[in-house]
Amino acid sequence: MNHLVESFENKILGEKYYKIRHASGLTVFVYPKNMSTAYALFSTKYGALERTFRVEGETEMLTVPDGVAHFLEHKLFEEVDGSDVFAKFAALGASANAFTSHEMTSYLFSATDRVTEALEILLRFVREPHFTDENVKKEQGIIGQEIGMYDDRPASRLFYALLEGLYREHNVRINIAGTVESIAKITPELLYRCYHTFYRPSNMVLSVCGNVTPEEVMAVVDRVLPKEEEPMTVELSYPTEPKELASPYTELAMSVAKPLFAFGVKDLATFASPTERYRHMLLVNLLSRCYFSKSSHYYNELYDSALVNGSLDSFYDAMNTCAYFGVMGESDDPKTVFEKTVDLFKNIRENMPSEAEFLRMKRIAYATYVRNFDSTEEIARSLTEHYFHGTELFAASDVLSSITYEEFVSFALHYFEDKEFALAVVRPTDEEKENEIC
Amino acid sequence: MSLYEKIGDGVTFHYLQTSKFTTDYFSVHFVMPLAAETASGYCLLARLLKRGCREYPSQAALYSRLEELYDAAMGISSFRQGEKQVLSMGMDVLASRFIFDGSPVTDEALALLRAVLMDPYLENGVFSSAYVEREKESLKDDIRASINDKNSYALMRCRQLMCAGEPYAVNTSGTLESVDACTPESLYALYLRMLKEATVEIFYIGTDAYELARIRAEAFSRALGARTPKTADTVFCAPRPEVQRVTETVSAVQGKLAMGFRTGITEKTSVKEKVALSLFNMIYGLSPVSKLFMNVREKRSLCYYCASRNDNIKGTLFVYSGIENQNAAVAEEEILLQLDAIKKGEITEQEMLCAKEGFRDTTRSVADSPFTLEQWYLTRALYGDALTPEEMFAILNELTVEDVVAVASHITLDTVFFLEGSVGKGEADGESSCGIL
Numbered sequence: 001m002n003h004l005v006e007s008f009e010n011k012i013l014g015e016k017y018y019k020i021r022h023a024s025g026l027t028v029f030v031y032p033k034n035m036s037t038a039y040a041l042f043s044t045k046y047g048a049l050e051r052t053f054r055v056e057g058e059t060e061m062l063t064v065p066d067g068v069a070h071f072l073e074h075k076l077f078e079e080v081d082g083s084d085v086f087a088k089f090a091a092l093g094a095s096a097n098a099f100t101s102h103e104m105t106s107y108l109f110s111a112t113d114r115v116t117e118a119l120e121i122l123l124r125f126v127r128e129p130h131f132t133d134e135n136v137k138k139e140q141g142i143i144g145q146e147i148g149m150y151d152d153r154p155a156s157r158l159f160y161a162l163l164e165g166l167y168r169e170h171n172v173r174i175n176i177a178g179t180v181e182s183i184a185k186i187t188p189e190l191l192y193r194c195y196h197t198f199y200r201p202s203n204m205v206l207s208v209c210g211n212v213t214p215e216e217v218m219a220v221v222d223r224v225l226p227k228e229e230e231p232m233t234v235e236l237s238y239p240t241e242p243k244e245l246a247s248p249y250t251e252l253a254m255s256v257a258k259p260l261f262a263f264g265v266k267d268l269a270t271f272a273s274p275t276e277r278y279r280h281m282l283l284v285n286l287l288s289r290c291y292f293s294k295s296s297h298y299y300n301e302l303y304d305s306a307l308v309n310g311s312l313d314s315f316y317d318a319m320n321t322c323a324y325f326g327v328m329g330e331s332d333d334p335k336t337v338f339e340k341t342v343d344l345f346k347n348i349r350e351n352m353p354s355e356a357e358f359l360r361m362k363r364i365a366y367a368t369y370v371r372n373f374d375s376t377e378e379i380a381r382s383l384t385e386h387y388f389h390g391t392e393l394f395a396a397s398d399v400l401s402s403i404t405y406e407e408f409v410s411f412a413l414h415y416f417e418d419k420e421f422a423l424a425v426v427r428p429t430d431e432e433k434e435n436e437i438c
Numbered sequence: 439m440s441l442y443e444k445i446g447d448g449v450t451f452h453y454l455q456t457s458k459f460t461t462d463y464f465s466v467h468f469v470m471p472l473a474a475e476t477a478s479g480y481c482l483l484a485r486l487l488k489r490g491c492r493e494y495p496s497q498a499a500l501y502s503r504l505e506e507l508y509d510a511a512m513g514i515s516s517f518r519q520g521e522k523q524v525l526s527m528g529m530d531v532l533a534s535r536f537i538f539d540g541s542p543v544t545d546e547a548l549a550l551l552r553a554v555l556m557d558p559y560l561e562n563g564v565f566s567s568a569y570v571e572r573e574k575e576s577l578k579d580d581i582r583a584s585i586n587d588k589n590s591y592a593l594m595r596c597r598q599l600m601c602a603g604e605p606y607a608v609n610t611s612g613t614l615e616s617v618d619a620c621t622p623e624s625l626y627a628l629y630l631r632m633l634k635e636a637t638v639e640i641f642y643i644g645t646d647a648y649e650l651a652r653i654r655a656e657a658f659s660r661a662l663g664a665r666t667p668k669t670a671d672t673v674f675c676a677p678r679p680e681v682q683r684v685t686e687t688v689s690a691v692q693g694k695l696a697m698g699f700r701t702g703i704t705e706k707t708s709v710k711e712k713v714a715l716s717l718f719n720m721i722y723g724l725s726p727v728s729k730l731f732m733n734v735r736e737k738r739s740l741c742y743y744c745a746s747r748n749d750n751i752k753g754t755l756f757v758y759s760g761i762e763n764q765n766a767a768v769a770e771e772e773i774l775l776q777l778d779a780i781k782k783g784e785i786t787e788q789e790m791l792c793a794k795e796g797f798r799d800t801t802r803s804v805a806d807s808p809f810t811l812e813q814w815y816l817t818r819a820l821y822g823d824a825l826t827p828e829e830m831f832a833i834l835n836e837l838t839v840e841d842v843v844a845v846a847s848h849i850t851l852d853t854v855f856f857l858e859g860s861v862g863k864g865e866a867d868g869e870s871s872c873g874i875l
Contacts, residue, residue: 035806091791093797148742293505295497360505363508370532374461
């Protein structure tokens, strides 16, 4: 193989993976793993956040309609000869899919046999766009229904209501699928333009995990990808986000039985290195587990007093251009839960988790990390995400083990100090309330 | 190595040796007839056992202990399969090579699981009334929340309407009324009855030798005491002569269509015929190359999803789709048209190939997780056939278009449920990621 190869080894797992830089500029990860199911993920560092950009040579920045990245993802499944990509995978027994998130778009398959054949189909269909007026129009109907489906999902609406409350400017507040109105503005020309800007091999990564060798994978990559890199500079623009919230409280009414709530803070911290950012993410997660896991006194107090039903889900999304921490749950009295929790965090000195609690949360984080290695899908996804965020999968556990209780305490003391909390609530519609009374 | 053997009255031990995973997995399943009188009770039992045991009498204490054991994952849940209700307890523990202080985590976690099952937290000889009251409220909240997910709500309503009067119509959680009827005393009596009368399936999936795993399983079996297992037969029904149609409205943008069919399964249906029904379902609506996906979604742009699922224990088939309200009739027509096409034998070689290869992929991937392995063999135990994934695929791979047509000919529409959305098109929202399927 004529490529730059690096390998990474984990002694406890007894496993090893390879990172290969292909001549086309594509980065390839191959993680050989003794599992029946192989999983491959072909991703571009292009998601819903990449809304305004300019390619070298162009004078003006272009702002595209909301939902283009996701629309493009759907449309790449269209083949020049009108054949069906899903059918090609299905004939091998492989299952294909794709998804678009804020930061990336991924195309994937899982297969238990003839993995290199499926891999060739994957690389080829993503490399060969085919957009026409007719097929764009057809997709507007399908995605319109997809948007309608998300529209009826309370958790989805709630999540965006929180982001809209937290962010004034950042694109993260815009929903990934766009709106029926915004996707109506999409044309084949626009799709081609976005495609040629963001689907260059140097902006992409391929992660394969399963019973395959680097040689087998690279043979396919060599067949499909160009022999050399075509340099291109893309200038991206993201709005500057102020410290202030957009709205401290957002409420909407939907057909739900009990109010759902989400609250959180936006995290504007900046870091000297990707590892520092990763460490910060681990610290936030350890801290939130101390209050919201099933063993925590705070969660049990809320649950026993019937202030919340079911579990409280805390989340910390750390992206390259933004980060936020939040908590989601179900409560008859979201405002009280919100106020109690804000109070807890604002007086964190009195509510500091003990060292024993901290160590237990570290064990949870360690076990979660280890368990992920049982899934070829998790491995391929983690390799991709670590790469896009500038960190390395095996080194991640060293970062975790190096966090001490002292560091945790000093982090916890200051984390919420300068942050404002936003609350979003989905309350039952009036009809729902009447049903309840009847 | 894979084995199963009877180790007690109504107790079967399933052993699967593998060193593929980072964890050792042990689980115990209590299988009972699904019935309106007991559904809420079993659900509450699953919740109460998680609240604590004598040694760790609160949720905080119990979960702190699990976390000390390297976050041993204890799952206790109740679910339905066919006309059975299952209460499952599982313990997933990091394998010893990942335990850096060398403590015997697997044995300690299993001792804890046994304590949770056999030595629950009691007050005055029955479950704690405070815990019971809290869990009743929580379960009632969950029952009310079934409206939150409109697609599964529509499917549930379709099943209830189609199978009214059969155990199959019963929800795992029961009803608000049946939850209210539960008391600490009645739940404790139900708990004792479960230990005595349920059919029990115990699984070990991990690296340990058979002898050691069997000793652990026997410890559970012995703890259950003297047993008189009871089973109930599945009720098989013919479709109603005229299609039942029910529409409800809900505050939502999209309409949800759910169509219920009877597939004609009885106690006499052969394994081969059941496998043919699974192949039918693969061709009809289980994959992105299925007839429903290719036609209702891709050709006619009527929906984002249109899929089918079949239950070969009971003999039902459900088709579900999210559509614009005004398209309900067109979608239904297209869904039935595709069924008729299969009945007429209009299955291409490509469709047959894709369905069989897809099935092969599914059966091969069963071995990739302790949970899919457990799910496979537990389901086989409920079917009473003990087929391995390879054996099942071998049967399926021999099937012809004629075999599929033969089973499809018995499929009859019984009930159409439409959940009509009453909200006009508004501002749309997305999720943290949106996919193509």
